[in-house]
Amino acid sequence: MGKKTGSEFIKSLELKGVSRRDFLKFCGTAATMLGLSQLYAPKIAHAIESMSKRPPVVWLDFMECLGCTESFINATHPEVDKIILEILSLEYHEAVMAAAGDKAHQNLWNAVERENGELICVVEGAIATKIPSAITIGGMTSMAIMTKVAKASKAIISVGTCATHGGTQAASPNPTGAVGVEEFLRSQGINTPVINLPGCPVNPENIISTILHYLLLEKLPPLDSMSRPKNLYGATIHDNCPRRGHFDEGRFVETFGSKEESLGYCLYKVGCRGPSTYSNCPQVLWNNRQNWCIGAGAPCIGCFEPYFWDKFKDFYKPLPDVELLGVKTSADKIGIAIAAATAGGVAAHLIGSAVKGRLGKSGEGKGKEDKEE
Amino acid sequence: MANKRIVIDPITRIEGHLRIEVEIAGGKVVDAWNTTTLFRGYEMILKGREPRDAWHFSHRICGICPTSHGHAASMCLEDAYGVTPPDNARLIRNLMESSQLLYDHILWFYILNGFDYVDIVSALSAKPKTKTLKKVQERVKAFVDSGQLGFLGNAYWGHPEYKLPAELNLELTASYLKSLKIKSLANEAGAVFGGKFPYIISSPPGGVTCIPTLTQIADYQDKMLKVKDFIDDTLIPDLMAIAPYYLYLKDYGGSHKSYLSMGVLDAKNQDPYDRLFPRGAIMNGDLGNLQKVDLMKDIGEYVGHSWYTDRCGGGINPSEGITEPNFTGKEGIGEIDHEGRYDWTKAVRFKGKPAEGGPLAQMLIAYASGSEPAKKLVDGTLAAVGAPGQLDILFSALGRVVARVLKVKMVADAFPVWIDELVANIKRGDNNFYTDYDLASDATGVAGWDAPRGCITDYTTIKGGRLETWQAVPASTWNFSPRDDKGVRGPAEEALIGVPVQDPENPLEVLRIVHSYDP
Structure with a gap:
């Protein structure tokens, strides 16, 4: 890529009806999206300005x-x-x-x-x-x-x-x-x-x-x-789900349209694939950050996962089994196990952490050697 | 002069993959073949799955109108399970359909179809009337001057079929840029209830999963009213501004003049014949004979010219339909067998005859059903273009373009009423959004619903709690069906007959007809 000077670039941008202010605002957004501090915005501005085409x-x-x-x-x-x-x-x-x-x-x-x-x-x-x-x-x-x-x-x-x-x-x-x-x-x-x-x-x-x-x-x-x-793709939906507290406390939606749904309880028992799905949905949401599936009261179908149509089929049935503190258990038992664990003085979030990332094949992304560039 | 055949592959600015071939003689199209160049095998994939999974799969038939495919699938399963969604679910589904419909038709008018009528290069020589237009012109000029024409390169700019003055080309270019934001806003409104778009997630069989707060309803309304403003202040004036230059599109593109609608946007009684766009059929332009549609008896499929085994055709109803691919073409489909099999689409027929769906069919059937808003809009528009009472000028390419915009207006006027009804229900204490039901072990289901671009019918058989069969007949299967076993052309093929083509190297006129169906 050839280079040109910053002022040339800004001039050409202004010709396109984009002001310097708009441009810097864009660079700030870019920094946020890259997970960088706003302090990087000027560096990003410089990088874009240097592009000749x-x-x-x-x-x-x-x-x-x-x-x-x-x-x-x-x-x-x-x-x-x-x-x-x-x-x-x-x-x-x-x-x-x-x-x-x-x-x-x-x-x-x-x-x-x-x-x-x-x-x-x-x-x-x-x-x-x-x-x-x-x-x-x-x-x-x-x-x-x-x-x-x-x-x-x-x-x-x-x-x-x-x-x-x-x-x-x-x-x-x-x-x-x-x-x-x-x-x-x-x-x-x-x-x-x-x-x-x-x-x-x-x-x-x-x-x-x-x-x-x-x-x-x-x-x-x-x-x-x-x-x-x-x-x-580094964390599961379950890790960052705003309904996570309900999961940890064993509060679940059992039927759509129910009181539990209007209270925003966890959708695990109606099939949510969030625990096995690596996705940043909870952070970036959809459509100008308007909403996301779980926000519409619907269980995640795990569409960010490879082969999810087969791996997660029977979408409205709970994930077949969940590894909880090393013991495989079913959806019906989960609430009870959590209640018992809570009574035993174990912090709910500890159990939650034990559940995350241990379901199906989706752990591959974490377990194996990572690629760097 | 010998007849000349030209191939347009790929047809761009559509959903899906399409190859069009036309034969030209004496400056006009005398024969045409459409070929869908994609086969995925949904029906084969759905066999054996949990029935409700079909509603998620069905969205992926079309990423531009997934909401309609999803709703059709849910309705098919509701038929199988014998469950009726509560009124609040009907209203929220209508609202999600409305936001999809408005976005879809705006996208079509400007982004998919616009370049067939608007010469963006000509816009550069316009004298801008406003500061905003001047800015748009400068922006386009800077883009062109960069020498990197990208997605605007190698097009038909300067073609004599572009009839608009430079100033109008500029105005429509400005609307093009604005429409990108507005269509996204319509999708944001849909996501309020649907979670996201494309592929809303909240309408499984039985109702809706979202229980909206009043703030969310107000959010939807606020966004959709902005979209409505765009329709009233930009889209309709744009249509009326360019109409005089392209009125001659009334003279061709009429096809078989046979129209079919499954109906869309439910009334309180959830009767398909009482929908905002009601179910019905009009054959051979006979508006006086509005026909009912029997989904089990009137619809049949043929495969004499399609890449399926013979037992998939013969006029069988999709409830007994079979999908068994049998590709007999050349690898890459470079050339087709004009007399033989040439399409991945089956030929679907209504009472043995081809029929088209989409906004023109929906508006005409609504009109013939006595819909007041449809009558007002159609009659008013005909009067405005100097053809009062001449409904037959709509049996044409012009009709498809105009009907799509009128339909947008009709929906933009209807959605506020559904919001009011929803709020009234909630005020009354009606908190039912979902009807629970038992998953039947053995059942059959059928549903008909319209996507923005035409008819969708879904048929299913459930055995032992799993899908035994699932047959979907989507919109473009109707509109872009190939010849049937009697050799009768599909609707889009027929619409191309008689279309003048000035320059076979640059067949802009052909593109217009194809795009008038919004494939």
């Missing part, structure tokens, strides 16, 4: 429902028009681009050729491997397009559970052989770095946080063993 991004859509694009265009920190007009150069995105047909596809291949090695590739949707023509674009299969674009990309950001782990269509019996991007590329011996941002849909704040990290700090964020940024 907007970084080129291509967004590929494969086996998906466009929900992740829809989620992305709801971005509010910063708003999506700023992202596509002033921050990134969105070279290809079927759902928003003006061109169509061959002319649209030409934009993709032009970007691949022109920006070879500099391209950031965002992928929404899974790759079809068993029925390759279950997804085609411009006469090419997802396998063919992904292979070609991956080779020209500096990094790939897989957004949403379809792109990270095959998603909905990969649920058993996976009729089309849908797989996530990382799995597909590695099977082809392609080693382009992949960042996984699972979620059904992806949270727009997580996309922006990742892109900003990459642009401003010029490196990938620290990743766990499943290539997820540690700062975004």
